[in-house]
Amino acid sequence: MIQLEAVTKVYRMGRLEVPALQGVDLRVEAHEFVAIMGPSGSGKSTLMNIIGCLDRLTTGRYVLAGTDVSRMSDNELAEVRNREIGFVFQTFNLLPRMTALRNVELPLIYNGVAKRERRERALEAMRTVGLENRALHRPNELSGGQRQRVAIARALINNPSIILADEPTGNLDSKTGAEIMAVFQHLNDRGVTIILVTHEHDIAQCALRTVAIRDGLASRDEPVIDRRVLAGGVPA
Amino acid sequence: MNVTEGFRQSFETISHNKLRTFLTMLGMNIGVGSVIAVMAIGLMSRGAVMRGIESIGSSLLWGRPNRAAYPDRVEPMQMRPADLEALGDLAGTDAWITPLLRANYAVGRLGWQQAASVFGVWPAYAIVWARETAAGRFLGEEDVDRRQRVVVLGRNISRALFDSESAALGGTVTIGGRDFLVVGVMAAKERSPVDDSSDDETCYVPFEILSGMTDWTSTGGPRVPAIHFKVKDLSDLDGLAARVERYLASAHGKVGGEPRFVVRSAEESIQTTNKVFDIVTTVITLIAGISLVVGGIGIMNIMLVTVTERTREIGIRKALGARRRDILGQFLIESVIICLIGGGLGIVLGVGVTAVVSIVRGWEYLLPWFAVAVGLVVSISIGLFFGIYPAVKAARLDPVVALTKE
Numbered sequence: 235m236i237q238l239e240a241v242t243k244v245y246r247m248g249r250l251e252v253p254a255l256q257g258v259d260l261r262v263e264a265h266e267f268v269a270i271m272g273p274s275g276s277g278k279s280t281l282m283n284i285i286g287c288l289d290r291l292t293t294g295r296y297v298l299a300g301t302d303v304s305r306m307s308d309n310e311l312a313e314v315r316n317r318e319i320g321f322v323f324q325t326f327n328l329l330p331r332m333t334a335l336r337n338v339e340l341p342l343i344y345n346g347v348a349k350r351e352r353r354e355r356a357l358e359a360m361r362t363v364g365l366e367n368r369a370l371h372r373p374n375e376l377s378g379g380q381r382q383r384v385a386i387a388r389a390l391i392n393n394p395s396i397i398l399a400d401e402p403t404g405n406l407d408s409k410t411g412a413e414i415m416a417v418f419q420h421l422n423d424r425g426v427t428i429i430l431v432t433h434e435h436d437i438a439q440c441a442l443r444t445v446a447i448r449d450g451l452a453s454r455d456e457p458v459i460d461r462r463v464l465a466g467g468v469p470a
Numbered sequence: 471m472n473v474t475e476g477f478r479q480s481f482e483t484i485s486h487n488k489l490r491t492f493l494t495m496l497g498m499n500i501g502v503g504s505v506i507a508v509m510a511i512g513l514m515s516r517g518a519v520m521r522g523i524e525s526i527g528s529s530l531l532w533g534r535p536n537r538a539a540y541p542d543r544v545e546p547m548q549m550r551p552a553d554l555e556a557l558g559d560l561a562g563t564d565a566w567i568t569p570l571l572r573a574n575y576a577v578g579r580l581g582w583q584q585a586a587s588v589f590g591v592w593p594a595y596a597i598v599w600a601r602e603t604a605a606g607r608f609l610g611e612e613d614v615d616r617r618q619r620v621v622v623l624g625r626n627i628s629r630a631l632f633d634s635e636s637a638a639l640g641g642t643v644t645i646g647g648r649d650f651l652v653v654g655v656m657a658a659k660e661r662s663p664v665d666d667s668s669d670d671e672t673c674y675v676p677f678e679i680l681s682g683m684t685d686w687t688s689t690g691g692p693r694v695p696a697i698h699f700k701v702k703d704l705s706d707l708d709g710l711a712a713r714v715e716r717y718l719a720s721a722h723g724k725v726g727g728e729p730r731f732v733v734r735s736a737e738e739s740i741q742t743t744n745k746v747f748d749i750v751t752t753v754i755t756l757i758a759g760i761s762l763v764v765g766g767i768g769i770m771n772i773m774l775v776t777v778t779e780r781t782r783e784i785g786i787r788k789a790l791g792a793r794r795r796d797i798l799g800q801f802l803i804e805s806v807i808i809c810l811i812g813g814g815l816g817i818v819l820g821v822g823v824t825a826v827v828s829i830v831r832g833w834e835y836l837l838p839w840f841a842v843a844v845g846l847v848v849s850i851s852i853g854l855f856f857g858i859y860p861a862v863k864a865a866r867l868d869p870v871v872a873l874t875k876e
Binding site: 283286288289308309312313315316317321323327328329331332340341343344345346388392 | 472475482483486782783785786787788789790791792793794795796869870873
């Protein structure tokens with residue numbers, strides 16, 4: 235599903251060149267649930283931006299769902315993001331003036347889906363995260379956990395190849411965080427590929443595999459032993 | 471992203487920021503409103519002036535010194551009584567003719583004096599300029615023949631000196647220290663929409679009498695400043711004009727390569743008036759147009775603020791798959807909508823002002839539809855022109871940078 239080969243990323247700050255990634259190799263197969271871990275400054279955010287097609291690598295190769303996206307234009311990357319990637323952010327990143335349903339619809343708008351179908355699919359996605367009765371609420375009328383569920387529904391809406399979750403529990407209390415992780419586990423059980431970026435060990439323990447990033451390199455790659463399996467979060 | 475969706479999202483944003491949107495569109499509102507009002511008022515006042523000129527008739531001609539032929543500050547040479555006589559023969563029975571000599575005198579009665587413009591004319595003046603008396607009669611041939619000191623008072627002069635128009639008839643007034651018998655009082659004349667002037671302060675006396683009262687030493691003898699004609703048959707107009715021109719050219723020659731005297735017609739003066747109105751309307755419209763530019767800059771300013779404020783939103787949209795053109799379209803639609811609403815209200819404002827002016831001045835209400843169309847087109851253009859830079863700025867944002875912006 236994801237194949238990174240010797241990926242480097244160098245930031246230019248004036249005359250200074252700052253290497254953020256120094257040759258990362260990473261493969262993620264379909265249906266995997268991978269946690270990417272690392273302290274701040276390790277390059278994990280950069281890696282996440284590259285995997286999410288928000289940023290371009292400096293050298294190396296990135297193949298996403300069978301397509302080499304390493305040298306794509308901005309617009310092509312936008313289309314890849316739209317179809318192949320579902321983002322879940324730490325700060326939810328919902329548009330405040332739109333209802334939850336409209337927020338969930340947004341990726342479909344950029345995908346040119348007709349209004350009626352958008353509505354149906356968005357409601358379906360809201361149902362998947364157990365929030366169909368909050369569809370017409372605005373984000374500020376929802377709790378943190380509910381907002382993150384809306385964000386997950388939005389990430390799911392286009393049936394992307396991967397869900398990319400960047401510290402999805404960072405702004406939530408541990409109980410709500412556990413509920414959100416339960417949603418991810420549930421989705422993964424249903425076959426959704428998930429890449430989770432976190433610096434919290436017990437959150438990473440919810441995944442099936444952890445990759446540690448240190449100094450711009452994938453330093454440790456191992457399956458999760460003693461996985462935290464969470465129940466609930468999603469209606470049956 | 472399709473256009474309907476773009477409009478929907480723009481309305482969501484605009485309605486969220488009502489006060490700001492209102493203040494921003496105020497600039498467009500005033501700009502478009504004033505442009506439309508200026509164009510419409512120009513059109514209406516021109517119509518009023520034209521009707522004034524046309525009521526006199528286009529059969530009018532007048533000969534006068536050609537000021538353009540002389541250097542600045544040099545008094546042009548004027549026609550002589552002999553010219554008047556010759557031109558009278560020339561016009562024959564084809565046209566009415568009158569000389570015109572203007573002077574300012576105090577018109578007095580019983581020790582009261584009133585400043586007035588005194589015109590020395592022939593009886594044909596009333597026909598030539600389509601003027602009527604409210605009481606009594608205008609100057610007659612026998613007044614001229616017998617060198618009678620008679621006067622026809624302007625309405626306001628009559629009102630200043632006499633109780634009523636009928637009381638004025640047969641009364642005596644002094645002009646330049648001489649007694650004149652009042653034989654008539656002019657009917658009121660509509661004020662000119664251009665300079666607010668009226669002939670209601672003008673008194674008419676026989677040309678020969680006024681000429682006799684004038685000191686001609688500086689010109690070396692009596693002069694005739696202007697001669698007016700009105701042809702009886704409109705088809706004679708050009709022929710008479712040519713004959714008068716030929717006579718004046720042959721009798722007086724040229725000065726500095728230009729004829730000493732020129733012949734003008736009402737037709738020409740309509741054209742000139744049209745030209746003057748065109749220029750004035752254009753200039754004022756341009757000045758009003760400046761407010762559109764100012765309004766446009768206001769829109770650009772607010773759109774730039776919006777883009778900065780909504781950087782994170784732009785980042786989110788980009789992360790969800792918005793292409794550059796989606797973001798560009800969204801912000802362009804937003805600025806065009808603001809301009810269109812502002813311009814639409816501006817059209818209402820302009821039409822309202824025009825209606826009020828037409829009622830107050832008593833002009834026929836004319837709304838230039840093309841001005842309304844121009845207002846709409848200009849609104850959209852300004853929305854696009856001043857919206858494009860902020861929209862491009864938004865579209866070019868790097869999604870990573872935009873997403874991390876607080």
